[in-house]
Amino acid sequence: MRYDVIVVGAGSAGFGAAVGAARTGKKVLLLDGNSSPGGVTVFSGCPVFTPYQSFEDKPPRGVFKEFLDRLGDRWGYFEGAPACKTSEFDASLVMTRILKESGVDMLFYATVTEAECSQDRIRSVTVFCCGRRLSFEADHFVDATGDAMLTDMAGGRTVTAPEDESMTKTVLFRVSGVSKFDKPGIRKIFSSLDFPYPWQDNFMGTRVGNDGNDILINLTAVRGNALDPFDRTRMDIELREQVDVIHRWLKEKVPGFENCRISAVAPVIGVRGSRFIAGRTVITCEDIDNDTPVSDPVADGRRSYGDHFVDRFRSPWAKNHVGTHRIPYASLIHEKIVNLVAAGRCISIEPRAATSIRYAPCCMATGQAAGVASALGIPAYSVLRDELVRQGAL
DSSP: OOOEEEOOOOHHHHHHHHHHHHTTTTOEEEEEEESSSHHHHHHHOEEEEEEOOOTOOOOOOOHHHHHHHHHHHGGGOOTTOOOOEEEEHHHHHHHHHHHHHHTEEEEOOOEEEEEEEEEEEEEEEEEEEEEEEEEEEEEEEEEEEEOOOOHHHOOOEEOOOGGGSOBBBBBBBBEEOOOOOOHHHHHHHHHGGGOSOOOSSOOEEEEEEETTTTEEEOOOOOOOTTSSSSHHHHHHHHHHHHHHHHHHHHHHHSSTTTOEEEEEEEEOOOOOOOOEEBBBBBBBBHHHHHTOOOSEEEEEEEEEEEEESSSSSTTTOOOEEEEEEEEEEGTTTTSSOEEEEEEEGGGSBBBBGGGGGGGGGHHHHHHHHHHHHTTSOOOHHHHHHHHHTTTTOO
């Protein structure tokens, strides 16, 4: 089968890309190995859309605003105005409805196994789905895999984050039965509570669920190479052992958690950042520090970076500037493969700065830009800008 645009990866970025492309009137296919859209939000157990403290001077726009609006009363607990929280089911359901209404063809349970290329173009991708091999051709492709997997399969140059410049891998889990949740208070005494893993020096937990009675715990952490199949498996096994240990620690050491019980564990490991496309422009830490002017902006990222370091929460290079930085169109376009753009956390960025662009609001925005760019044949910036404005993007 042939499409105008194929989007590989149906997380926040792929969702935004597929919707943006389809709304130009093009025929679009969205592929993912999971059972629905949602990516990290749904399958890594993080239906929490934060932080948009950095974006509060600019209300959400584009596909992200539509997603928020369509959730409606499906929003769960709000812990302060900047933090929006829902459930994995509701996030997936709303994304699926928007995709269907936009005319996107979706194929899930489909693992991309091959990208056929010639003359610096991707011609087709092959997927393995339900015991069958299926091939799809397209004029343009969006890599929204999070780890630049499509780019790598196509032989395009990528940049892999060194382990010591990367972020921890985690498995999120939830506990219920908490009688009192005083997050600021727990953070104050955290260093005295004998946490069982020395690399974690920052308590991360947040209320989730319709009534706010579940606490989402983000304390597991491990080093490793998420691009190596055996090491990724090793990390996942180790992280699930940590869940058991941390649960017992919560019951024994943390006030209010004495009777807590595990209510859910994420089915998929959270990676955060591993590999990026080699784009026409690379976003650097220096760009973010200096708020370097951008002539072709397509989205906003945070002006802070360096969180979730492998040895402790904040890296040695971490910075926390106020406000946002502009994400350039050229950072989405691969340097050599002429019909490939990236979206989400695998766009062209210095690994140390990757924290600034990996959050769901930003991923949906770069996704929408990537999808529209692909649908319009990777046009001049002014053409892309006009269509993004027509679609309600910032």
